[in-house]
Amino acid sequence: MTFDGMALEGSALEGLAYSATPHDRMPGRRGDPGWVADQLVRPDSRVIPLWRDRCLLASGGGPVTLTGPVGKAASTAAVQVALLGMDGPTAVFAADLDHPDEAEALRLCDATGAADLRTLTAALPAPVAATLAYARGLLYWNRHARFCGSCGGPTDSVDAGHVRLCVNPDCGRELFPRIEPAVIVLVESPAAEPRCLLARHRGAGPDGFSLLAGFVEIGESLEGAVRRELAEEAGVAVGKVTYRGSQGWPFPAGLMVGFVARALDERIDADGTELQEARWFTRAEILDRITAGPGSGPVDSIGGWLLRSWAGVN
Template sequence: MSSRPDLGPDLGPKPRLGYTESRIARAADLRTDAARIAALEADARAGVYVMGGEMIVLKQGAANEPLFGVTEAAALGAATETVFLGLVDGQPRFGHSLTPAAAEALKTRGDLLVTDLRSIAVQGLVAAEHLPPMAEAKAVLHWHARHRYCSNCGTLSHAVDSGWRRDCPNCKTQHFPRTDPVVIMLAIDGDNCLLGRSPRFVPGMWSCLAGFVEPGEAIEDAVRRETLEEAGIVCGRVRYFASQPWPFPMSLMIGCFAEATSREITIDATELEGARWFSRDEAADMLLRRHKDGLTAPPPVAIAHHIVRAWVEGEAGFG
């Protein structure tokens, strides 16, 4: 239900934010215990998420089961890397990466569905509880695929600690997975909010502005800088809303509201094809997919949907 009925239509129950509310206990203390990890791999309850590049492998069916047994996963193809994700109610979970070509070849099998994680999330192809560990696996396995050589001396490194570190045998440098922080923000001016359109968006969709946090930069400063750079809008107060893991490829979306102190828009055409102010009623219609011009907000799996909805329902803290 809307927190302030005077603000507009009832948007219905709040959907779950994609890739969050993980049930995984990461059990980081087990990662360095090779004997214990081997025992977990031999556990009959162990479940494996299988992926190759951008593709995820599912058992095709009414529920599209994403978990394979250890033996089942091995039968799909040799793993380029395996990562221990953690425990769900004491049951081990692993990520198993195939080469992109091997994953692509599995598309010919009638008992499997091979598709990308974004489609899985948007279309609800698996139970929501699987999305966080799938995001975890995809991000870490992507890191392995892109960081096989030591950035210090160029030597081929090798995975250790159950996939959570790479060691260089030459210069002994240790490398750890990284997450890229990204601010995603809704600039607000009273009963209007600022949304933009990237050329990459599906037709008719408008969303919050976003950009990477730069070295030495606070979240609030990144919000103000990105809004100014992309749309020419100056902002003052910034308020944190929520965060979301975003495994495309390995980001953390940091959702914020920003109080606009200017109105005139000047877009950066290299980043956006458009930016404009939307009224609260328009934004509500976009969330409900009933805007008179066919415009839409991002789907519920994305944090941008939740940011816009929170503002429509009066939860931004200002505006």
Template sequence: MAEPVHIALSRQAHDRIADRRVDEAWFEEVWADPATRVLVMAGTRFRRSGGRVVWVSPEEAPEGTRVLLGDLGGVVHLAVVADPGLADEEWTGLRGIVADVDEEEAALVVHAVGIAEWLFATRHCARCGGTLEPRQLGHVLRCASCGREEFPRTDPAVIMVVVDGEAPHDRCLLGRHPAWPPGRYSTLAGFVEPGESIEQAVRREVLEEAGVHVGEVAYFGSQPWPLPRSLMIGCVARAESTEISVDGEEIEDARWFTREQMRSEAEAGTLVLPGGVSISRSLVEHWYGGPLPGSW
């Protein structure tokens, strides 16, 4: 049996204690407890100091929408989504911490950012345009006019390492976005369209972005990614053609890499691979067979 693949943010890092979201008496006790940890969100940004995410006590938290994240190690963690104007140069978004944040802490932050992004983007009732009011500690929005309830949405997106040939002589396909710094390459990815299966989405995205036809698609694992509200569905795809033709918009260049090419270029710094908690790193190293040097 193959060893399980580790994908950051995919194991249960905190207990969401969802049943407590409607327990007002319990929440008042938690809010009065100085041991409770609160992540203050200025819109979708938060403070970072000395390389660490800043958590405060409820007493130190500003006014805002209170969000129950859950229990980690016997400590209740919350978020307060406050006015975006609170942020200054010490505040950052999720991309500012993904390279080196502790995985357990990252799971809490991802939860908080996901809810904050949803609250930011969902201002009016989709049915009548009425005002939405938060309920269940930030996890439901209820229309004050028609009573319709709105819940957080997650958009499925596929992310794949495309493989040509048989190990150990196979190659993998990586591409780069036009806005990326020189040398940065990553796995291909894209959103699942309505009426489309995961396998169909993988084949369509690879063909659109790199001009490569894909046959077999195998599920690898998944990872929540709230930028703005995605669930990244990792796959290993088998190429049925090898000629590359990039679209020039989403993908500026794409290349086939052997393991030796990938290792030597990563060591030299001419190839910059995804890093941090990204599932892209897990996909690439799964194909490679172990850790690789360098990261974004």
């Protein structure tokens, strides 16, 4: 079966993938193991299976979601089951089929193949893509948090997959999902003609230009990260920095925070390490890249959304 019945209020960043899920995440109930178990065995509850972070596909090419006996079999075989939340009256779970080989996972879930979510997103309804990204990120974190970072002891999954608890009685640390914030920024020129800054990162092709981005460091504000990244990698100083929106990016654990910044001048000094080169592009050049050239970057990313918005085509 494929996803159905999902409704989503309009997003502030219309058209941006992974920006919202249609679920009530049930923070007040998911800590009750009995309630969670009751939801899991309901015949109408939905189970989203993933195999090693890949979506399992139905015969029509869309991602599968399971109910009834097939859903129960998948959740029983899974190394981790996590409650994503309630979609109206229906509970939605994610099941991590990490251990079976691919053929066994496909057979168990009556699926025909497996694919990376990002190859499917453009063809999926926004709530479905967001739900699959949420499932992927939560299962990935559980799989990589099986041991305590403080004492090295094993951890147990609690709170329906949203918390892990160190079982060492001398420790007992609670582990929560880790989010890695990063900033991505569209830099505008101060000149009269509208121009924006794109850079070719290390390893990119000869025309692989994109916006600048970087991870936020400890003790740093988001705006501070924008200024530091631009100065370090491109030698560009900016004045006003304006927040435009954010995007969950669970590939595996990111949060992309989008900004527009105004350069103080047009000087560029690419570092030659992270950036091979950087230059200013006119709006006409950006439109040409979008319509007939290499494009505005990945269609599912906030970077592409920022660039298309600046060019007036979102």
